[in-house]
Amino acid sequence: MNVNWDLHRVTLVGLVLLVIPPIFFTQGSRTIPRLFTLMAIMAILTLALNIVFGHTDQLFLFTGAIAATGGYTTILLAEYLGVSPWFTMPIAAAIAGLIGALVSFVAARRGLGIIVISILTLALQFSIVELINSFRDITGGSTGLRVTSLTIEPLAALPFLDNQAVLYYTTAALLVALLLLYRYLVNSKYGLAFEMIRQDEDAAESIGVNVAKYKIIAGFIATFAVGLVGPLLAQRTGFLTPTQFSFGQIDVIILIMLIIGGLRTMYGPIVGAVVVVMINEQLREFGAYRLMVFGILLILLFLYFRRGIVPWVTSQAREYGIVERSRELISGS
């Protein structure tokens, strides 16, 4: 029996995501569903960073601001047009994606290196957050806006489901969709091009790879995905505030998640998101130490554990022949 492991793993992830609510969610509790929704949202953001930073060396440090762009555009546009935010969500994501594509375009055109891109996007991050703060009349400034409309009432009315579970499933569905897209990208000509560009940009250009095009595509996909989950992040807490999209709240955290899980791996972002959200949860009682722990974690990870959990586990599994053995077990020989 020829088992397509790659696709099976995505199905497995999907199944695990599917059975989390019946197993862990209890009626009326909000903490647990929120925690799992947060993991899924962070996994999407980290996966987006993996595409743009991991595969095309464009270190975007404005994920928070892009998520904020998605969130605020969705909610404000829905209010302005008088429609459901579900309709404005893709529009907002497209705007977010265009910002990312524009940054990638300018960076490729001007030949900006990874450091300049990181500082450029960091400056954009602060500008966008300040911009949101300054338009207090529209955005509610630092007090924020209430967000409660991203629900699907007919679904929430079903037995075993409520608004929390529906939000979780929406996020999980987006995560699976992004995983499939990532899998397609890496295994197609895009993956090849990304790999070439990463190893030697000039060599890739010289044999006819349109470097700018691939970088722009990666930039667009990543920021589109980030823009799409921005409003979900707000729906999760019920509020849209600039602080929840700050550099420290989003960018620093997803960088840690990406490195812990494993750069340029498909499941690293999920593993990283789960691990970091759990660490964060454990540290809740020691709130004051949280920042310190994350700081030390960031230093240690970059100095000593840049390969991440997923590549490490894979190499261990290979060393002990676990994959082959389980494969034999399944095929029954």
Next chain:
Amino acid sequence: MVLEDVIGIAALLIDGISRGFLYAILGLGITLVFGMGGILNLSIGVFMVVAILIVAELTGMVPLALAMALAIVLTAALGLGIERTLLKLVYRSEGEERLLLGIFVTLGLALAMEGAIALNWSGPYSVHLEPPSWEIAGTFIRGRSLVVIGLALIVLFGMYLFFSRTKVGLATRTIMQDETGARLCGINIDRMRAGIWTLSIAIAAFGGLLWGISSSADVGNTFALTTIAIVVAIVGGVTSIVGVVVAGVVLGVISTFLTAYGSTYLASISLFAIAIIVLLVKPEGFQ
């Protein structure tokens, strides 16, 4: 009426220049270290706050001038300790990898130190030095601004003498231009780096104290200070010491006038916008 306007603008200009010198000092802290070893010090704001906190803790025990001097020395010593342990690990890697590692390690350092500080201190802190202000035709010239200008000028002039007249200063500029060449000339790069890093932390500490004199710094938001330092360094061209001083003064004046006639948000968004434009037009310094 006209006279009052002119004096009002002049008073604002003095505030702007004072803020500008302060910016220049912060930018210098970034530029020196980036020029020397390719490390973008994202933890500079924390060191500024550390200096302010030391003064706050020493207030009442020793005279203010001594407290300030001690704050600079102690903060620099802390910086040296960190250089010898943590940054040494960063310098092991080369080229772009070192740049990236530098960003992440100093970012982690900033978070860790800010977290450690937050265990004991919170809220805004300032240095209580209250020189008299003058009232001219209904407009106040802030004494604090003049003190900041005076102190900053002394230090900036000292820096100028150090880099132009001393052998060590010359060696520093050599490394900033060509690391390999400098090594071939027999310059001990490792020791120079440690020295310049410590100097930059001392400058940051001094900048922190000036900041504490002219306004107050939020202990929980040191990254705001860091971003200003980076913006100034970007606009100044990252590896040019003169450029940073000019950039600092220009940005300080712009931001003061925008704050006065617009809003704080407008001022900070404009600073970022200028930095973005400069990065796009002239990204060479960072490559």
